[in-house]
Structures are given as C-alpha cells and as structure tokens.
Amino acid sequence: MFVHPGDRDLAAHPYSYRPQQNRFGFVLAHPGGLRPLGRMLLAGAVTVDGIDEVQDLESRADVPGNPWIIETPGHTDGHVALHFADRDAVIAGDALVTFDPYTGGIGPRVVAPAATADMATAVASLDLLVDTEAQHVLPGHGPEWSGGVRAAVAQARRAAGAA
Secondary structure (H helix, E strand, O other): OEEOHHHHHHHHOOOOOOOOOOHHHHHHHOHHHHHHHHHHHHOOHHHOOOOOOOEEOOOEOOOOOOOEEEEOOOOOOOOEEEEEHHHOEEEEEOOOEEEEOOOOEEEEEOOOOOOOOOHHHHHHHHHHHHOOOOOEEEEOOOOOEOOOHHHHHHHHHHHHHHO
C-alpha cells in the first residue's frame, strides 16, 4: 500500500489522529450526521485494521494511470489527492467531499472538523485541487462532481465560510 509519509502512523493505527473538534460532541450538535455515521459504524468503520507495511508515495504513483500526487493536508497530515490528467479527473478523497457524513451536508465542501485535523489547512489545500483544472472530481464521500474542480472548490469555500 502506498501512503504519504505524513500518514504512515495513521495507516498503522486508523483513527489515531485528533480531529479539530470532538467527534461525539460534534455529532450531537449536528444530528444530520447521525444516520450516515450509524451506517458507517454498522459497516465496521471503527474496526478497520491498520497496515504496517507501506511504501512512500512519490510525485507520481506507480499504479495504473500513473496519477500525479497532490499533497492536500488538513483532513490528515499526509492527505493526498490523485490527479489523472489523461482522464481530466482528480480523486480528491476527503479534501473535498460532496456529502459530509458528519453533518448530512450535500454539495462540495470540506469534511467536518470532527473528521479533519486542521480546517484552515484543509481549506488552503483546496487551491492545489484548483491547480489541476480537472473537469471531474471524485470525492471520498458523495457522488462525483463533473462541473469542474474550480466550481467545486468555490462552493466548498462558501460552505466552509458558512460553517
């Protein structure tokens, strides 16, 4: 498994990072997240095993499609996005989601501070997604966005300002 060096410990110990806000308290204040998070728990989200044997990511991933690695810290210290220039697509992961399971929020946004280590860094990382100029955004949660990464990031920034 490939992993950014900043997430090597997290790969070995899932959920070991500290989010910006307490998860339990956040969900109590945002009941829209109760149902999606309940489904994640029932699916085994908290029993994910860690992985000790990892390889560090380089600037290009030696995987099919040979994507560019874009460092997008904030959600976690070593969060990355994968830019498939030949497909005009970026896998944003949790740098930009179109459904936030912690709030139930729909549309492009940064995942909630209950699942993000540093919101200010996460919002700043959105600029790096814009640099790809990709038409298609594949988020960590929610449906794909095919309205262009620039529009998705603009909407995510508005959502972050309203939070």
